[in-house]
Amino acid sequence: MTDIAQPKRTKKDFASDQEVRWCPGCGDYAILNAVQKYLADAGKDPAKTVFVSGIGCSSRFPYYMNTYGFHTIHGRAPAVATGVKVANPDLDVWIVTGDGDSLSIGGNHLAHILRRNLDVNILMFNNEIYGLTKGQYSPTSPVGTKKKSTPMGSIDRPFEPAQFALGSQATFVARTIDQDIQHMTKTLAAADAHRGTSFIEILQNCVIFNKDFYAANVERKVRADRTIDLVPGEPMIYGKERDKGLRFNGFEIERCAADEADVWRADTKSTAPAVILAGMRDDPEMPVPVGLFRSVEAPNYEIGVNAQVDDAVAVKGAGALEDLVYAGETWTVE
């Protein structure tokens, strides 16, 4: 089978024969649809594509993809994916995870894969809730979230995923919305083109346990006024009428008229501007930022680790087992 003989792939080529089992109306459906379509349009080879996930609603994703897939254990998808990619850097590796999976139980692995900058794409479905265990507050739920395990409201401050990623030296950080297929496709393409760990937070509607956040900010009706799309090289403008803007004022960000908006850059030396923008979500007066927070270059771990093997072979020659066993001082007994 060669690529030349292969007819153009369609979304169907990326869909497995398994029945999709998310709740009706769940935002995951839209994401699955967008990803399958993107991979087909981008001409990807299912045989060279691997989806690795942890545990949670989102992590069922690989079962629905007609690619290689590994549904691993809670929080550990980045660690498993590291092995997959290091063992075979030619594979196109995608990680699917959720807010609990990646920021609670798997927080350590997320931080380290970002720091190592393996060339993989992370799709983090953030619904600010534990769905699969039936609705406990998550590390991204706002303070005061009242659920069965927090009848008096949650006390701990939430993680801002983009800030977590930026703090972990992520080279690509973006946010998109499950229902906005155009924006998501654009974001997937940018992530795919990026050589390094691409972290995409997808605001995902859990219709069963946590639709309030979604309704207030991301729902189609309010989206234009409640979100801003960060596009590098373009002024930070939002609103249905495109009349609102954002600009930096010293160490703060503030709202302004559209014609006074600053031009956004995702490749500044310091992560500070992106960190400041990501922090806007704490402020109900400010729009929820989506789009590209950061995109910079850094060396890839899987390349480096395999290059060391090549370098060692180049310097010392390909080792024969005999050189290892019969090494050091030996003596012979007749």
Place this chain on the structure above:
Amino acid sequence: MTTTSAQDPQPGELPLQQLDRVVIRFAGDSGDGMQVTGNQFTRTSALFGNDLATLPDFPAEIRAPAGTRPGVSGFQLQFSSEDIHTPGDAPDVLVAMNPAALMVNIGTLKPGGVIVVNTGAFRETDLKKAKCDTNPLEDGTLEGYRVIEVDINARVNEALAESPLSNKDRQRCKNFYTLGLMYWVYSRPLEPTLAWLEEKFAKKPELVEANQLALKAGYNAGDIRELFQGQYEVPKAKLAPGTYRNIMGNEALAIGLVAGARLANLKPVFCSYPITPASGVLEALAAYKNHGIVTIQSEDEIAAICSAIGASFSGALGMTGTSGPGMALKGEAMGLAISTELPLVIVDVQRAGPSTGMPTKVEQSDLLSSIYGRNGDAPMPVIAISKPSDAFDMAIEACRIAVQYMTPVILLSDNFIANGAEPWPLPDLDAMEPFEVEFTTEKSDDFLSFGRNENLARPWVKPGTPGMEFRIGGLEKAPTSNISYDPDNHQAMTDLRHAKVRKVADSIPTPEVEGPESGELLVVGWGSTVGILKQACDRVRAGGKDVSRLHLTHVWPLPHGLDEIFSKFDRILVPEMNVEQMTVLLRGELPEHTYVSYNKVTGQPFLVAEVAERIEATLAETKKA
């Protein structure tokens, strides 16, 4: 107390006496370089042609307060002209660099043994640090031993009077003076250590010179100062013909993993998080990169095993290494490897537990947790290394089982093996049998991702293979690899996973019985007790009584044929460094026999004498019963 001092030379000719075997223990502050001293003595003795075994015994703290008892670092070795299997029960000679080292180790010394003591470190302040109210050199503590007093501090200063080194740096050459002294006593050549120093400090010629001077000064002191009654010689051992090298367990294990991956024709990927005493394996492998091995130092124990699993999923041979606490952390991921039926080698260099326990001390207490310690019914083969040189073969064996049965395998080592050293009869590499992996690349009509071959192993398909895309995970699966909650399927898959692991027994030999094939008592051991149990049984037999011995290398599944062997003995004595773990296993698997458990969990290996005594006592009880 018989004291010889430099001021009190013994008259007359110095005779040269022959000895069969000698046990020396070097002990000093952890900053005194006792491990280096011990390793140098070992190396020189190995090159000379002695058989030997070593037991490093160091504190968990990198630098406990100088001069205190917790800061004492020891290195014991036995070298011999005969075949030996242990570092020796009790030292013949104790070299004590300070009062703390003396007090910590005096109890292990043979009655009438020799103590070489550095009197330069017995000032009031030194005694205080070692919590000695009176000076042990004067208060009768050393009654019954032969004490050789040398002011090593002063002698080293004299020897290095011309050296450009600072006073402090000169004092750091004390261990080489001591080594020189012991080289003289046991007629060892200086050359190997002189050459080693040149290589070690190639960039610091002043250190080469100072240490060489100290070594020679120590050697000459033996000659000139007549501290000892004479010199001794331990002739070459009559080892089996072949080529040998001296090897430590962790190193042999690392080489075995490289060899195993090569025999499987797979890229090895070793992922590990630093932990005592397993870090040595990661460090050794990291130096073998030109042999094609990829090493990852992971962010934690869980990441290490998960990355290794990911590597195996990609078609490499994933491996991970750790010690007890790390095993506990890896438990869930081991279940994933069992459920997805991916090959994986998990090295556990056991240490004393529970919890953090005693990281630098030896124990065999991860046996049952290795076999049973995971959620759900999660069977996995477990094999155990017996001695440093055996680590090579057992690492290969772990790789073989992993790829032939598509399963994770636990390879148990322990602290005694990891840091112990002995001569390794080097294997004939051409004679090793490959077990090359064949990946499945095409779908036959009846292809199933969890179909079975004659070993009950499933096919190994690696990502990148066109047309074979499949999904796996930790959820229960049907033979197609699709998720299944079907009750009958779960029963069938659970049964299959067990049957597969049991099937490994078809590929392993039945252990041989040493001694009579039937009788009153069979001693059954596993792991690093092998040499001690062998010598204890030899000793009992030399005393005219019958005892037999069997050693297990494959602890799960147990080899075939044990039931028949065991049935020929009245009782089975199971000595192990844990609380009854192998006994519990044997009672469950082979319940028809009478087991007597014998446990030691002091963090120190068994002594030959205590095991021999126990065997005798058990024999006496058996008679009565």
